[in-house]
Amino acid sequence: MKHYMYLAILVICQLACGQNFDPPPLNPDPLSNEGLTHRPHTTARPTGSATVSGTATSTNSRFRSQPVPRERTRVAILGYHNFSATRPVSDMLLRTSELRAQMEKIRRAGITVISMREFLEWRFGNLQLPEKCVLITLDDGWRSVYTDAYPIFREYGYPFHLFLYTRYLTGRGDSMSPEMVRNMMANGASVGSHSVSHPYPSTWRRHQNSGQQAYLSFIDREFGESRRYLEQHFGQVNTYCYPGGYNDEAMVSRLPMHGYVAAFTVIPGKVTCEVDPLRIDRYMVFGTDHSIFRRAIDFGSQESSSRSSSGAQPGRVAASAPPPPFPVSPKPQSCVPSNVPTITAQLSGLSGINLSTVRMEVSGFGRVPAKLDATSRSLQWTPPCRIYMPNISVHVYWDSTDGTHHRAEWSFSIDQTVTIDQ
Ligand SMILES: [Zn+2]
DSSP states (O other): OHHHHHHTTTTSOOOOOOOOOOOOOOOOOTTSSSOOSOOOOSTTSOOSOOOOOTTOOTTOOOSSSOOOOGGGOEEEEEEEOEEESSSOOBTTEEEHHHHHHHHHHHHHTTOEEEOHHHHHHHHHSOOOOOSEEEEEEEEETBHHIIIIIHHHHHHHTOOEEEEEOGGGTTSSTTBOOHHHHHHHHTTTEEEEEOOSSOOOHHHHHHHHHTOHHHHHHHHHHHHHHHHHHHHHHHSOOOEEEOGGGOOOHHHHHHTGGGTOOEEEOSOOOOBOTTBOTTSBOOEEOBTTBTHHHHHHTOOSSSTTOOOBTTOOOSSHHHHHSOOOSSOEESOTTOEESOSSOOEEEEOTTOOSEEEEEEEEEETTTEEEOOEEOTTTOEEEEOOSSOOOOSEEEEEEEEEETTSOEEEEEEEEEEOTTOOSOO
């Protein structure tokens, strides 16, 4: 809903852009062998054209660290939205100076920032990458990506990937114009689809209720028309990002027929070369919670696995994590006979909790509008639609009144023989 909130304030003044940009070129097929348009221009890395192809191996000299066998690489994919130097921060809006600080942390940590094309050639081809990589993605098409973030990415020589929903690509208000996108593509940007209209679960569900054929037509329109539009303007597009992270089996099964080879969610986790390419984890970097970014670039922990192509993710992060310090439902590692399970965390036993900081994230949905009862301190959410994924991870975040951050996580599975709403 936040996207719409921002759409409602499109009247906010447009920022004049003081950068001098290179002439716009047309960009390239992310999986072609034409070579990257991105040329790092800082001394932090070797400069020069970095040609990667489906057959490239460990000889790539662009990377900051030595490439390793594919299965040893882990990628933290960062997801950003909007930026401002002055407007109040929110989950969706990050202080511009904080973005710079984060890029500097990546540089100092010796982490390699890879392009989407390199990511795909690593996942599908035999390109070898360094052990620790970051892939930068930015959702929706906010104008501040051009005015605030792009100069920083250029300064650091970092490539980045824009997930654009085509109805927002107008250049009016807070949105970017196609011309801005083309300018950025001269210097490290690549483009993927984020649908036509950015539907949220309630919209998907409405179409679902109109019958299977109507639902599939709606999916085809959002997937197909957005890709056609983006390809007309920017060259080949083969990546998709689920709005709000929401996805189901019907969507996943129809992505390939529209030419998408990879699709991205909003579930935090390191990505390995075994990742299911149509449900790839990302760390959404909130303007209000910098701990997410810290976790993303922490490659020292065991927080490494991602859903594999085999589809199983039993417990994933939660299996090795301690159980939540409060009663939860469904119980950790349980199998529930419902595909619309109500998820509850009973927080009444926690002392010194800052109630305004409590939030819940659920795999496949991202941050969910869980209700917190101020009296009983029960945090509860019921999915607005059936969950098709067999395994569900739940994360609950909160701050103590002394400002320390906390997180609890658990996972459960859904009985796959259940076919109707319970
Ligand atoms: Zn979005």
